[in-house]
Amino acid sequence: MNKENNKKVRIKVHLSEEENEKLKRCSVACGLSQAEFIRQLCKGKTPKRKPEKEFWELLSTLYSVHNGFQKYAKYEPSALEICKEIESLILDLQEAG
Numbered sequence: 823m824n825k826e827n828n829k830k831v832r833i834k835v836h837l838s839e840e841e842n843e844k845l846k847r848c849s850v851a852c853g854l855s856q857a858e859f860i861r862q863l864c865k866g867k868t869p870k871r872k873p874e875k876e877f878w879e880l881l882s883t884l885y886s887v888h889n890g891f892q893k894y895a896k897y898e899p900s901a902l903e904i905c906k907e908i909e910s911l912i913l914d915l916q917e918a919g
Contacts, residue, residue, distance in 0.1 A: 877915070884912050 849859035853872035895901040
């Protein structure tokens with residue numbers, strides 16, 4: 823990209839109180855500034871909600887359980903199948919989160 827493409831342009835938008843409050847709520851829920859929230863929408867992206875604390879706690883617990891099964895797989899090879907299931911679950915959660 824050349825410098826011209828990186829040039830920022832200021833725009834002014836008038837919103838109703840209700841629209842402004844919704845913009846604030848949505849941007850906060852996604853962990854973005856209002857400007858970045860709007861930029862992502864302009865790029866055709868739908869900003870996702872920032873995952874709750876419990877989501878990260880769940881992932882951390884799943885990683886711990888996975889590591890435990892992995893350690894004991896040398897004693898019980900069937901534990902590797904459980905590891906694969908946990909890995910799949912983690913990937914599904916990450917995509918949804």
